[in-house]
Amino acid sequence: VRATVxxxxxxxxAVTASAGAVVVLSFVIFRVLPGDPVSGMIRGRAVTAGxxxxxxxxxxxxxxxxxxxxxYVAGLFRGxxxxxxxxxxxxxxxxxxxLGPTLLLTGVxxxxxxxxxxxxxxxxxxxxxxxxxxxxxxxxxxLWSMPAFWLGLVLMVVLAVGVGGVPGLxxxxxxxxxxxxxxxxxxALDVTAHLVLPCLTLVLAQLAQYMLVTRAAVAEQRSRxxxxxARAKGLRDDQVRRxxxxxxxxxxxxxxxxxxxxxxxAGVIAVETAYWWPAPSSRPTRWPTGRTAWPTLGCGRHxxxxxxxxxxxxxxxxxxxxxxxxxxxxx
Amino acid sequence: MSAPLGTDDGxxxxxxxxxxxxxxxxxxxxxxxxxxxxxxxxxGVAAVQWGRWPRFALDRIxxxxxxxxxxxxxxxxGVVLGxxxxxxxxxIALGMWxxxxxxxxxxxxxxxxxxxxxxARALGGGRWHVTRHHLLPGVAPMVASAAVLLVSDAIxxxxxxxFLGVRDDGGSSWGGLLRRAVDSGAFSSGxxxxxxxxxxxxxxxxxxxxxxxxxLGGRGARR
Numbered sequence: 001v002r003a004t005v006x007x008x009x010x011x012x013x014a015v016t017a018s019a020g021a022v023v024v025l026s027f028v029i030f031r032v033l034p035g036d037p038v039s040g041m042i043r044g045r046a047v048t049a050g051x052x053x054x055x056x057x058x059x060x061x062x063x064x065x066x067x068x069x070x071x072y073v074a075g076l077f078r079g080x081x082x083x084x085x086x087x088x089x090x091x092x093x094x095x096x097x098x099l100g101p102t103l104l105l106t107g108v109x110x111x112x113x114x115x116x117x118x119x120x121x122x123x124x125x126x127x128x129x130x131x132x133x134x135x136x137x138x139x140x141x142x143l144w145s146m147p148a149f150w151l152g153l154v155l156m157v158v159l160a161v162g163v164g165g166v167p168g169l170x171x172x173x174x175x176x177x178x179x180x181x182x183x184x185x186x187x188a189l190d191v192t193a194h195l196v197l198p199c200l201t202l203v204l205a206q207l208a209q210y211m212l213v214t215r216a217a218v219a220e221q222r223s224r225x226x227x228x229x230a231r232a233k234g235l236r237d238d239q240v241r242r243x244x245x246x247x248x249x250x251x252x253x254x255x256x257x258x259x260x261x262x263x264x265x266a267g268v269i270a271v272e273t274a275y276w277w278p279a280p281s282s283r284p285t286r287w288p289t290g291r292t293a294w295p296t297l298g299c300g301r302h303x304x305x306x307x308x309x310x311x312x313x314x315x316x317x318x319x320x321x322x323x324x325x326x327x328x329x330x331x
Numbered sequence: 332m333s334a335p336l337g338t339d340d341g342x343x344x345x346x347x348x349x350x351x352x353x354x355x356x357x358x359x360x361x362x363x364x365x366x367x368x369x370x371x372x373x374x375g376v377a378a379v380q381w382g383r384w385p386r387f388a389l390d391r392i393x394x395x396x397x398x399x400x401x402x403x404x405x406x407x408x409g410v411v412l413g414x415x416x417x418x419x420x421x422x423i424a425l426g427m428w429x430x431x432x433x434x435x436x437x438x439x440x441x442x443x444x445x446x447x448x449x450x451a452r453a454l455g456g457g458r459w460h461v462t463r464h465h466l467l468p469g470v471a472p473m474v475a476s477a478a479v480l481l482v483s484d485a486i487x488x489x490x491x492x493x494f495l496g497v498r499d500d501g502g503s504s505w506g507g508l509l510r511r512a513v514d515s516g517a518f519s520s521g522x523x524x525x526x527x528x529x530x531x532x533x534x535x536x537x538x539x540x541x542x543x544x545x546x547l548g549g550r551g552a553r554r
Contacts, residue, residue, distance in 0.1 A: 145535075147533050150490075150529075150534075
Protein backbone atom coordinates (compact mmCIF):
# COMPACT_ATOMS: atom_id res chain seq x y z
CA VAL A 1 0.00 0.00 0.00
CA ARG A 2 2.80 2.38 0.94
CA ALA A 3 4.49 1.76 -2.42
CA THR A 4 1.26 2.59 -4.23
CA VAL A 5 0.84 5.83 -2.28
CA UNK A 6 4.46 6.80 -2.93
CA UNK A 7 4.05 6.03 -6.64
CA UNK A 8 0.84 8.06 -6.79
CA UNK A 9 2.53 10.96 -5.00
CA UNK A 10 5.45 10.82 -7.43
CA UNK A 11 3.12 10.83 -10.44
CA UNK A 12 1.13 13.69 -8.96
CA UNK A 13 4.30 15.70 -8.40
CA ALA A 14 5.39 15.08 -12.00
CA VAL A 15 1.97 16.12 -13.33
CA THR A 16 1.98 19.27 -11.18
CA ALA A 17 5.46 20.16 -12.39
CA SER A 18 4.45 19.68 -16.03
CA ALA A 19 1.27 21.71 -15.58
CA GLY A 20 3.29 24.46 -13.92
CA ALA A 21 5.73 24.42 -16.81
CA VAL A 22 2.86 24.74 -19.29
CA VAL A 23 1.48 27.73 -17.38
CA VAL A 24 4.87 29.43 -17.27
CA LEU A 25 5.60 28.64 -20.92
CA SER A 26 2.29 29.95 -22.18
CA PHE A 27 2.87 33.13 -20.22
CA VAL A 28 6.42 33.50 -21.53
CA ILE A 29 5.40 32.90 -25.14
CA PHE A 30 2.82 35.67 -25.11
CA ARG A 31 4.45 38.18 -22.81
CA VAL A 32 8.21 37.98 -22.96
CA LEU A 33 8.67 37.31 -26.64
CA PRO A 34 8.45 40.42 -28.84
CA GLY A 35 5.03 41.64 -29.86
CA ASP A 36 2.07 42.24 -27.54
CA PRO A 37 -1.69 41.96 -28.03
CA VAL A 38 -2.10 45.71 -28.47
CA SER A 39 0.30 45.93 -31.42
CA GLY A 40 -1.61 43.01 -32.96
CA MET A 41 -5.00 44.68 -32.44
CA ILE A 42 -3.99 48.03 -33.89
CA ARG A 43 -2.17 46.54 -36.86
CA GLY A 44 -3.23 48.40 -39.97
CA ARG A 45 -5.46 50.90 -38.15
CA ALA A 46 -5.03 54.60 -37.52
CA VAL A 47 -4.84 55.15 -33.76
CA THR A 48 -3.52 57.95 -31.56
CA ALA A 49 -0.90 57.43 -28.89
CA GLY A 50 -3.55 58.17 -26.28
CA UNK A 51 -5.79 55.39 -27.55
CA UNK A 52 -2.88 52.92 -27.47
CA UNK A 53 -2.09 53.89 -23.88
CA UNK A 54 -5.74 53.50 -22.91
CA UNK A 55 -5.94 50.09 -24.57
CA UNK A 56 -2.78 48.97 -22.81
CA UNK A 57 -4.15 50.15 -19.47
CA UNK A 58 -7.50 48.36 -19.99
CA UNK A 59 -5.84 45.09 -20.94
CA UNK A 60 -3.23 45.44 -18.22
CA UNK A 61 -0.31 44.74 -20.53
CA UNK A 62 1.59 47.85 -19.45
CA UNK A 63 2.21 46.62 -15.91
CA UNK A 64 5.46 44.95 -14.82
CA UNK A 65 5.75 41.34 -15.99
CA UNK A 66 5.97 39.69 -12.53
CA UNK A 67 2.76 41.47 -11.57
CA UNK A 68 1.04 40.32 -14.75
CA UNK A 69 2.20 36.78 -14.04
CA UNK A 70 0.80 36.71 -10.50
CA UNK A 71 -2.50 38.13 -11.75
CA TYR A 72 -2.63 35.43 -14.43
CA VAL A 73 -1.85 32.56 -12.05
CA ALA A 74 -4.29 33.84 -9.41
CA GLY A 75 -6.95 34.03 -12.15
CA LEU A 76 -6.20 30.43 -13.18
CA PHE A 77 -6.97 29.17 -9.69
CA ARG A 78 -10.31 30.97 -9.76
CA GLY A 79 -11.07 29.51 -13.16
CA UNK A 80 -10.66 32.92 -14.74
CA UNK A 81 -8.61 32.82 -17.94
CA UNK A 82 -9.04 36.48 -18.71
CA UNK A 83 -10.89 38.25 -21.50
CA UNK A 84 -10.40 37.18 -25.08
CA UNK A 85 -8.74 39.93 -27.10
CA UNK A 86 -10.66 38.86 -30.17
CA UNK A 87 -14.14 38.11 -28.93
CA UNK A 88 -14.13 40.53 -25.97
CA UNK A 89 -15.73 37.90 -23.78
CA UNK A 90 -14.35 35.73 -20.98
CA UNK A 91 -12.07 33.07 -22.45
CA UNK A 92 -13.71 30.39 -20.28
CA UNK A 93 -17.09 31.06 -21.94
CA UNK A 94 -15.58 31.00 -25.42
CA UNK A 95 -13.96 27.62 -24.73
CA UNK A 96 -16.96 26.15 -22.96
CA UNK A 97 -19.31 26.80 -25.86
CA UNK A 98 -16.89 25.17 -28.33
CA LEU A 99 -16.01 22.21 -26.13
CA GLY A 100 -19.21 20.25 -26.74
CA PRO A 101 -19.10 20.36 -30.56
CA THR A 102 -15.36 19.58 -30.56
CA LEU A 103 -15.83 16.57 -28.28
CA LEU A 104 -18.77 15.35 -30.37
CA LEU A 105 -16.73 15.58 -33.58
CA THR A 106 -13.51 14.03 -32.23
CA GLY A 107 -15.38 11.39 -30.25
CA VAL A 108 -17.41 10.08 -33.18
CA UNK A 109 -14.41 10.32 -35.52
CA UNK A 110 -12.16 8.42 -33.11
CA UNK A 111 -14.64 5.59 -32.62
CA UNK A 112 -15.24 5.18 -36.37
CA UNK A 113 -11.56 5.49 -37.30
CA UNK A 114 -10.54 2.98 -34.62
CA UNK A 115 -13.22 0.50 -35.72
CA UNK A 116 -12.48 0.72 -39.46
CA UNK A 117 -8.71 0.94 -38.95
CA UNK A 118 -8.63 -2.06 -36.65
CA UNK A 119 -10.73 -4.11 -39.00
CA UNK A 120 -8.58 -3.26 -42.03
CA UNK A 121 -5.41 -3.72 -39.99
CA UNK A 122 -6.28 -7.20 -38.74
CA UNK A 123 -7.05 -8.41 -42.24
CA UNK A 124 -3.91 -6.80 -43.67
CA UNK A 125 -1.69 -8.11 -40.88
CA UNK A 126 -3.11 -11.61 -41.07
CA UNK A 127 -1.80 -11.97 -44.61
CA UNK A 128 1.14 -9.58 -45.00
CA UNK A 129 2.05 -9.00 -48.62
CA UNK A 130 -1.37 -10.04 -49.89
CA UNK A 131 -3.30 -7.87 -52.31
CA UNK A 132 -5.56 -6.54 -49.54
CA UNK A 133 -2.51 -5.71 -47.42
CA UNK A 134 -0.88 -3.76 -50.21
CA UNK A 135 -4.07 -1.88 -51.07
CA UNK A 136 -4.94 -1.03 -47.46
CA UNK A 137 -1.40 0.03 -46.56
CA UNK A 138 -1.02 2.08 -49.71
CA UNK A 139 -4.35 3.84 -49.31
CA UNK A 140 -3.87 4.68 -45.66
CA UNK A 141 -0.31 5.92 -46.23
CA UNK A 142 -1.51 8.14 -49.07
CA LEU A 143 -4.29 9.53 -46.87
CA TRP A 144 -1.70 9.99 -44.11
CA SER A 145 0.38 12.20 -46.42
CA MET A 146 -2.51 14.50 -47.25
CA PRO A 147 -3.15 17.63 -45.23
CA ALA A 148 -6.36 16.91 -43.30
CA PHE A 149 -7.86 20.32 -44.00
CA TRP A 150 -7.35 19.86 -47.74
CA LEU A 151 -8.96 16.44 -47.65
CA GLY A 152 -11.85 18.21 -45.98
CA LEU A 153 -12.06 20.77 -48.78
CA VAL A 154 -12.06 18.10 -51.47
CA LEU A 155 -14.79 16.14 -49.73
CA MET A 156 -16.72 19.37 -49.41
CA VAL A 157 -16.43 20.10 -53.12
CA VAL A 158 -17.49 16.59 -54.08
CA LEU A 159 -20.15 15.78 -51.48
CA ALA A 160 -21.47 19.13 -50.32
CA VAL A 161 -21.25 21.38 -53.35
CA GLY A 162 -21.59 18.68 -55.95
CA VAL A 163 -19.44 17.98 -59.00
CA GLY A 164 -20.84 17.63 -62.48
CA GLY A 165 -24.30 16.14 -62.33
CA VAL A 166 -24.00 14.94 -58.76
CA PRO A 167 -25.95 17.17 -56.40
CA GLY A 168 -24.59 18.23 -53.03
CA LEU A 169 -25.59 15.71 -50.38
CA UNK A 170 -24.42 17.33 -47.16
CA UNK A 171 -24.26 20.87 -45.76
CA UNK A 172 -21.01 22.72 -46.43
CA UNK A 173 -20.35 23.84 -42.88
CA UNK A 174 -21.61 24.93 -39.51
CA UNK A 175 -23.38 22.70 -37.02
CA UNK A 176 -27.08 23.35 -37.67
CA UNK A 177 -29.36 24.95 -40.22
CA UNK A 178 -30.86 28.22 -39.05
CA UNK A 179 -34.54 27.73 -38.26
CA UNK A 180 -34.36 24.05 -37.38
CA UNK A 181 -35.19 23.87 -33.66
CA UNK A 182 -32.57 22.33 -31.37
CA UNK A 183 -33.51 19.51 -29.05
CA UNK A 184 -35.98 17.87 -31.42
CA UNK A 185 -35.60 14.82 -33.65
CA UNK A 186 -35.33 17.10 -36.67
CA UNK A 187 -32.66 19.10 -34.88
CA ALA A 188 -30.66 16.00 -34.03
CA LEU A 189 -30.87 14.78 -37.64
CA ASP A 190 -29.76 18.19 -38.79
CA VAL A 191 -26.67 18.12 -36.56
CA THR A 192 -25.91 14.59 -37.76
CA ALA A 193 -26.06 15.72 -41.38
CA HIS A 194 -23.65 18.53 -40.55
CA LEU A 195 -21.40 16.09 -38.70
CA VAL A 196 -20.90 13.64 -41.59
CA LEU A 197 -18.32 15.48 -43.67
CA PRO A 198 -15.97 16.81 -40.96
CA CYS A 199 -16.18 13.44 -39.29
CA LEU A 200 -15.37 11.57 -42.52
CA THR A 201 -12.39 13.86 -43.05
CA LEU A 202 -10.99 13.14 -39.61
CA VAL A 203 -11.61 9.42 -39.99
CA LEU A 204 -9.71 9.26 -43.28
CA ALA A 205 -6.84 11.31 -41.87
CA GLN A 206 -6.61 9.18 -38.71
CA LEU A 207 -7.15 5.82 -40.36
CA ALA A 208 -3.45 5.10 -41.02
CA GLN A 209 -2.38 5.14 -37.39
CA TYR A 210 -4.95 2.57 -36.25
CA MET A 211 -4.58 0.47 -39.37
CA LEU A 212 -0.78 0.32 -39.26
CA VAL A 213 -0.52 -0.36 -35.54
CA THR A 214 -3.06 -3.20 -35.69
CA ARG A 215 -1.43 -4.57 -38.81
CA ALA A 216 1.98 -4.74 -37.13
CA ALA A 217 0.52 -6.27 -33.95
CA VAL A 218 -1.44 -8.97 -35.82
CA ALA A 219 1.50 -9.75 -38.09
CA GLU A 220 3.62 -10.26 -35.01
CA GLN A 221 1.14 -12.75 -33.52
CA ARG A 222 1.03 -14.82 -36.67
CA SER A 223 4.06 -16.97 -35.89
CA ARG A 224 3.14 -17.60 -32.26
CA UNK A 225 2.89 -21.16 -31.04
CA UNK A 226 -0.63 -20.87 -29.61
CA UNK A 227 -1.95 -20.29 -33.12
CA UNK A 228 -0.45 -23.60 -34.21
CA UNK A 229 -2.30 -25.20 -31.32
CA ALA A 230 -5.53 -23.46 -32.34
CA ARG A 231 -5.11 -24.71 -35.91
CA ALA A 232 -4.30 -28.19 -34.63
CA LYS A 233 -7.65 -28.15 -32.84
CA GLY A 234 -9.19 -27.97 -36.30
CA LEU A 235 -10.45 -24.37 -36.22
CA ARG A 236 -10.99 -22.57 -39.49
CA ASP A 237 -8.54 -19.87 -40.46
CA ASP A 238 -10.83 -16.94 -39.71
CA GLN A 239 -11.80 -18.49 -36.38
CA VAL A 240 -8.12 -18.68 -35.44
CA ARG A 241 -7.77 -15.05 -36.39
CA ARG A 242 -10.88 -13.83 -34.66
CA UNK A 243 -10.69 -15.80 -31.44
CA UNK A 244 -6.94 -16.07 -30.88
CA UNK A 245 -4.77 -13.65 -32.84
CA UNK A 246 -6.89 -10.50 -32.79
CA UNK A 247 -7.68 -10.37 -29.05
CA UNK A 248 -3.98 -10.62 -28.27
CA UNK A 249 -3.03 -8.05 -30.89
CA UNK A 250 -5.65 -5.52 -29.83
CA UNK A 251 -3.94 -4.48 -26.63
CA UNK A 252 -1.13 -2.45 -28.23
CA UNK A 253 -3.62 -1.00 -30.70
CA UNK A 254 -5.86 0.06 -27.82
CA UNK A 255 -2.92 1.77 -26.12
CA UNK A 256 -2.36 3.82 -29.26
CA UNK A 257 -6.01 4.84 -29.33
CA UNK A 258 -5.83 6.25 -25.84
CA UNK A 259 -2.48 7.97 -26.18
CA UNK A 260 -3.76 9.64 -29.34
CA UNK A 261 -7.05 10.90 -27.91
CA UNK A 262 -5.45 14.09 -26.69
CA UNK A 263 -3.62 14.81 -29.90
CA UNK A 264 -6.87 14.23 -31.79
CA UNK A 265 -8.46 17.11 -29.93
CA ALA A 266 -5.50 19.34 -30.72
CA GLY A 267 -5.21 18.18 -34.32
CA VAL A 268 -8.84 18.83 -35.11
CA ILE A 269 -8.25 22.59 -35.39
CA ALA A 270 -7.59 22.69 -39.13
CA VAL A 271 -10.59 20.51 -39.96
CA GLU A 272 -12.86 22.57 -37.74
CA THR A 273 -11.62 25.67 -39.53
CA ALA A 274 -12.29 24.18 -42.94
CA TYR A 275 -15.86 23.25 -42.00
CA TRP A 276 -16.68 26.28 -39.88
CA TRP A 277 -17.38 23.90 -37.02
CA PRO A 278 -19.36 24.70 -34.93
CA ALA A 279 -20.31 28.02 -36.59
CA PRO A 280 -19.05 30.39 -39.27
CA SER A 281 -18.22 32.97 -36.62
CA SER A 282 -15.78 30.58 -35.00
CA ARG A 283 -13.48 30.83 -37.96
CA PRO A 284 -10.97 33.58 -37.37
CA THR A 285 -9.98 35.48 -40.49
CA ARG A 286 -6.55 35.88 -38.99
CA TRP A 287 -5.14 34.16 -35.94
CA PRO A 288 -5.46 36.64 -33.15
CA THR A 289 -2.47 37.67 -31.11
CA GLY A 290 -4.53 36.83 -28.14
CA ARG A 291 -5.07 34.71 -25.15
CA THR A 292 -7.60 32.53 -26.92
CA ALA A 293 -4.89 30.04 -27.74
CA TRP A 294 -3.64 29.79 -24.18
CA PRO A 295 -5.87 27.14 -22.75
CA THR A 296 -5.40 25.03 -25.85
CA LEU A 297 -1.78 24.81 -24.84
CA GLY A 298 -2.84 22.66 -21.96
CA CYS A 299 -5.46 20.37 -23.38
CA GLY A 300 -3.59 18.02 -25.65
CA ARG A 301 -0.70 15.66 -25.65
CA HIS A 302 2.01 16.02 -28.20
CA UNK A 303 0.98 15.68 -31.79
CA UNK A 304 4.11 15.88 -33.88
CA UNK A 305 2.45 17.36 -36.89
CA UNK A 306 -0.64 18.94 -35.57
CA UNK A 307 -2.83 18.01 -38.46
CA UNK A 308 -3.36 14.51 -37.23
CA UNK A 309 -0.31 12.62 -38.42
CA UNK A 310 0.95 10.30 -35.80
CA UNK A 311 3.78 8.19 -34.63
CA UNK A 312 2.30 5.03 -36.12
CA UNK A 313 2.89 5.90 -39.73
CA UNK A 314 6.33 7.07 -38.86
CA UNK A 315 6.97 3.78 -37.16
CA UNK A 316 5.88 2.00 -40.30
CA UNK A 317 8.26 4.05 -42.37
CA UNK A 318 11.06 3.29 -39.97
CA UNK A 319 10.27 -0.39 -39.91
CA UNK A 320 11.40 -0.51 -43.52
CA UNK A 321 14.88 -0.40 -42.13
CA UNK A 322 14.73 -3.63 -40.19
CA UNK A 323 12.70 -5.44 -42.81
CA UNK A 324 15.18 -4.45 -45.48
CA UNK A 325 18.13 -5.40 -43.28
CA UNK A 326 16.58 -8.81 -42.70
CA UNK A 327 16.04 -9.30 -46.40
CA UNK A 328 19.64 -8.36 -47.13
CA UNK A 329 20.82 -10.76 -44.47
CA UNK A 330 18.96 -13.63 -46.08
CA UNK A 331 20.09 -13.17 -49.63
CA MET B 332 -3.51 25.35 -73.39
CA SER B 333 -1.51 28.15 -71.80
CA ALA B 334 -2.64 27.05 -68.32
CA PRO B 335 -2.84 23.22 -68.16
CA LEU B 336 -4.15 23.20 -64.58
CA GLY B 337 -6.54 26.11 -65.02
CA THR B 338 -6.26 29.59 -63.56
CA ASP B 339 -6.94 31.17 -60.19
CA ASP B 340 -9.39 33.97 -59.44
CA GLY B 341 -6.82 36.50 -60.71
CA UNK B 342 -6.29 34.71 -64.01
CA UNK B 343 -2.87 33.32 -63.10
CA UNK B 344 -1.86 29.81 -64.09
CA UNK B 345 -2.33 27.40 -61.19
CA UNK B 346 0.50 25.24 -62.53
CA UNK B 347 2.96 28.14 -62.36
CA UNK B 348 1.71 29.13 -58.90
CA UNK B 349 2.37 25.60 -57.71
CA UNK B 350 5.83 25.48 -59.28
CA UNK B 351 6.75 28.75 -57.57
CA UNK B 352 5.20 27.61 -54.27
CA UNK B 353 7.27 24.42 -54.29
CA UNK B 354 10.29 26.53 -53.43
CA UNK B 355 8.77 27.67 -50.14
CA UNK B 356 7.62 24.18 -49.20
CA UNK B 357 11.06 22.68 -49.84
CA UNK B 358 12.91 25.51 -48.09
CA UNK B 359 10.64 25.48 -45.03
CA UNK B 360 10.79 21.67 -44.88
CA UNK B 361 14.57 21.39 -45.02
CA UNK B 362 15.44 24.39 -42.85
CA UNK B 363 12.92 23.36 -40.18
CA UNK B 364 14.23 19.80 -40.12
CA UNK B 365 17.84 21.04 -39.94
CA UNK B 366 16.98 23.36 -37.05
CA UNK B 367 15.06 20.68 -35.16
CA UNK B 368 17.79 18.09 -35.74
CA UNK B 369 20.56 20.45 -34.62
CA UNK B 370 18.73 21.37 -31.43
CA UNK B 371 17.70 17.76 -30.82
CA UNK B 372 21.20 16.36 -31.31
CA UNK B 373 22.77 19.01 -29.07
CA UNK B 374 20.30 18.42 -26.25
CA GLY B 375 20.24 14.64 -26.70
CA VAL B 376 24.02 14.25 -26.63
CA ALA B 377 24.40 16.79 -23.85
CA ALA B 378 21.91 14.85 -21.76
CA VAL B 379 24.06 11.74 -22.16
CA GLN B 380 27.50 13.30 -21.80
CA TRP B 381 26.97 15.60 -18.86
CA GLY B 382 26.45 14.54 -15.31
CA ARG B 383 23.38 13.27 -13.56
CA TRP B 384 21.71 16.58 -12.70
CA PRO B 385 22.03 18.29 -16.09
CA ARG B 386 20.64 15.12 -17.60
CA PHE B 387 17.67 15.17 -15.24
CA ALA B 388 16.99 18.83 -16.04
CA LEU B 389 17.31 18.35 -19.80
CA ASP B 390 15.04 15.29 -19.69
CA ARG B 391 12.37 17.28 -17.90
CA ILE B 392 12.62 20.13 -20.41
CA UNK B 393 12.25 17.67 -23.29
CA UNK B 394 9.24 16.11 -21.55
CA UNK B 395 7.55 19.48 -21.13
CA UNK B 396 7.94 20.27 -24.78
CA UNK B 397 6.69 16.80 -25.71
CA UNK B 398 3.59 17.42 -23.61
CA UNK B 399 2.72 20.63 -25.43
CA UNK B 400 0.41 20.08 -28.40
CA UNK B 401 2.42 21.03 -31.46
CA UNK B 402 -0.16 22.80 -33.61
CA UNK B 403 -1.49 25.25 -31.00
CA UNK B 404 2.11 25.90 -29.95
CA UNK B 405 3.14 26.54 -33.54
CA UNK B 406 0.13 28.84 -34.08
CA UNK B 407 0.95 30.79 -30.93
CA UNK B 408 4.65 31.11 -31.63
CA GLY B 409 4.09 31.82 -35.32
CA VAL B 410 1.72 34.66 -34.47
CA VAL B 411 4.01 36.06 -31.81
CA LEU B 412 7.04 35.98 -34.11
CA GLY B 413 5.18 38.07 -36.64
CA UNK B 414 4.20 35.65 -39.36
CA UNK B 415 7.39 35.78 -41.42
CA UNK B 416 9.06 32.76 -42.98
CA UNK B 417 11.76 32.54 -40.23
CA UNK B 418 9.03 32.75 -37.60
CA UNK B 419 7.15 29.90 -39.28
CA UNK B 420 10.29 27.76 -39.34
CA UNK B 421 11.02 28.38 -35.66
CA UNK B 422 7.39 27.74 -34.72
CA ILE B 423 7.35 24.34 -36.41
CA ALA B 424 10.83 23.35 -35.26
CA LEU B 425 9.87 24.13 -31.66
CA GLY B 426 7.39 21.27 -31.75
CA MET B 427 9.79 18.86 -33.43
CA TRP B 428 13.13 19.02 -31.66
CA UNK B 429 12.03 17.09 -28.55
CA UNK B 430 11.38 13.98 -30.66
CA UNK B 431 14.90 14.17 -32.06
CA UNK B 432 16.34 14.75 -28.60
CA UNK B 433 14.55 11.64 -27.31
CA UNK B 434 15.77 9.55 -30.23
CA UNK B 435 19.36 10.79 -29.99
CA UNK B 436 19.46 10.36 -26.23
CA UNK B 437 18.39 6.73 -26.44
CA UNK B 438 20.77 5.93 -29.27
CA UNK B 439 23.70 7.81 -27.68
CA UNK B 440 23.19 5.85 -24.45
CA UNK B 441 23.36 2.58 -26.40
CA UNK B 442 26.42 3.64 -28.37
CA UNK B 443 28.11 5.03 -25.27
CA UNK B 444 27.84 1.68 -23.51
CA UNK B 445 29.59 -0.21 -26.29
CA UNK B 446 33.06 -1.66 -25.58
CA UNK B 447 34.91 0.44 -28.15
CA UNK B 448 33.68 3.62 -26.49
CA UNK B 449 34.79 2.27 -23.14
CA UNK B 450 38.18 1.58 -24.66
CA ALA B 451 38.37 5.16 -25.97
CA ARG B 452 37.57 6.44 -22.49
CA ALA B 453 40.12 4.12 -20.86
CA LEU B 454 42.80 5.41 -23.24
CA GLY B 455 42.12 8.91 -21.95
CA GLY B 456 39.63 10.18 -24.50
CA GLY B 457 37.85 13.18 -23.05
CA ARG B 458 34.15 14.03 -23.30
CA TRP B 459 34.61 16.06 -26.45
CA HIS B 460 36.76 13.39 -28.13
CA VAL B 461 34.25 10.63 -27.38
CA THR B 462 31.36 12.81 -28.54
CA ARG B 463 32.99 13.77 -31.80
CA HIS B 464 34.58 10.49 -32.79
CA HIS B 465 32.17 7.94 -31.35
CA LEU B 466 28.79 9.25 -30.28
CA LEU B 467 28.01 11.55 -33.23
CA PRO B 468 29.02 9.00 -35.90
CA GLY B 469 27.05 6.43 -33.93
CA VAL B 470 23.80 8.37 -33.98
CA ALA B 471 24.27 9.88 -37.47
CA PRO B 472 22.53 7.18 -39.60
CA MET B 473 19.43 7.20 -37.46
CA VAL B 474 19.35 10.97 -37.25
CA ALA B 475 19.66 11.24 -41.03
CA SER B 476 16.62 9.04 -41.61
CA ALA B 477 14.65 10.82 -38.88
CA ALA B 478 15.60 14.18 -40.38
CA VAL B 479 14.15 13.28 -43.76
CA LEU B 480 10.89 12.22 -42.09
CA LEU B 481 10.86 15.54 -40.26
CA VAL B 482 11.13 17.31 -43.62
CA SER B 483 7.94 15.56 -44.69
CA ASP B 484 6.23 16.49 -41.41
CA ALA B 485 7.37 20.09 -41.66
CA ILE B 486 5.98 20.43 -45.18
CA UNK B 487 2.55 19.34 -43.93
CA UNK B 488 2.75 21.53 -40.84
CA UNK B 489 3.80 24.58 -42.87
CA UNK B 490 0.89 24.03 -45.24
CA UNK B 491 -1.51 23.76 -42.30
CA UNK B 492 -0.18 26.93 -40.68
CA UNK B 493 -0.34 28.92 -43.90
CA PHE B 494 -3.86 27.64 -44.47
CA LEU B 495 -4.91 28.69 -40.99
CA GLY B 496 -3.58 32.15 -41.80
CA VAL B 497 -0.71 32.22 -39.31
CA ARG B 498 1.49 33.39 -42.13
CA ASP B 499 -0.23 35.64 -44.61
CA ASP B 500 1.83 35.28 -47.76
CA GLY B 501 -0.81 36.29 -50.26
CA GLY B 502 -0.91 32.77 -51.67
CA SER B 503 2.71 32.23 -52.62
CA SER B 504 3.05 28.97 -50.66
CA TRP B 505 0.93 25.86 -51.18
CA GLY B 506 -0.94 26.30 -47.92
CA GLY B 507 -1.47 29.98 -48.74
CA LEU B 508 -2.76 29.01 -52.18
CA LEU B 509 -5.37 26.75 -50.60
CA ARG B 510 -6.38 29.51 -48.25
CA ARG B 511 -6.78 31.92 -51.15
CA ALA B 512 -8.78 29.32 -53.01
CA VAL B 513 -11.15 28.97 -50.05
CA ASP B 514 -11.37 32.69 -49.41
CA SER B 515 -12.19 33.42 -53.03
CA GLY B 516 -14.98 30.88 -52.90
CA ALA B 517 -13.37 28.48 -55.35
CA PHE B 518 -15.01 25.42 -53.89
CA SER B 519 -18.52 26.76 -53.70
CA SER B 520 -18.33 27.98 -57.28
CA GLY B 521 -17.10 24.56 -58.43
CA UNK B 522 -13.54 25.57 -59.33
CA UNK B 523 -12.25 22.17 -58.28
CA UNK B 524 -8.91 22.51 -60.08
CA UNK B 525 -7.93 25.44 -57.86
CA UNK B 526 -8.53 23.38 -54.72
CA UNK B 527 -7.24 20.02 -55.92
CA UNK B 528 -3.88 20.90 -57.45
CA UNK B 529 -2.11 22.46 -54.41
CA UNK B 530 -3.32 19.65 -52.17
CA UNK B 531 -2.11 16.95 -54.54
CA UNK B 532 1.24 18.75 -54.68
CA UNK B 533 1.51 18.82 -50.86
CA UNK B 534 0.51 15.18 -50.52
CA UNK B 535 2.86 14.03 -53.30
CA UNK B 536 5.87 15.91 -51.92
CA UNK B 537 5.20 14.79 -48.37
CA UNK B 538 4.71 11.15 -49.35
CA UNK B 539 7.82 11.04 -51.55
CA UNK B 540 10.00 12.63 -48.89
CA UNK B 541 8.68 10.11 -46.35
CA UNK B 542 9.56 7.29 -48.75
CA UNK B 543 13.06 8.77 -49.13
CA UNK B 544 13.40 8.67 -45.36
CA UNK B 545 12.34 5.04 -45.36
CA UNK B 546 14.94 4.17 -47.96
CA LEU B 547 17.64 6.14 -46.15
CA GLY B 548 16.78 4.29 -42.96
CA GLY B 549 17.42 1.04 -44.79
CA ARG B 550 20.77 2.23 -46.04
CA GLY B 551 21.82 3.53 -42.66
CA ALA B 552 21.16 0.23 -40.96
CA ARG B 553 23.02 -1.72 -43.58
CA ARG B 554 26.34 -0.05 -42.87
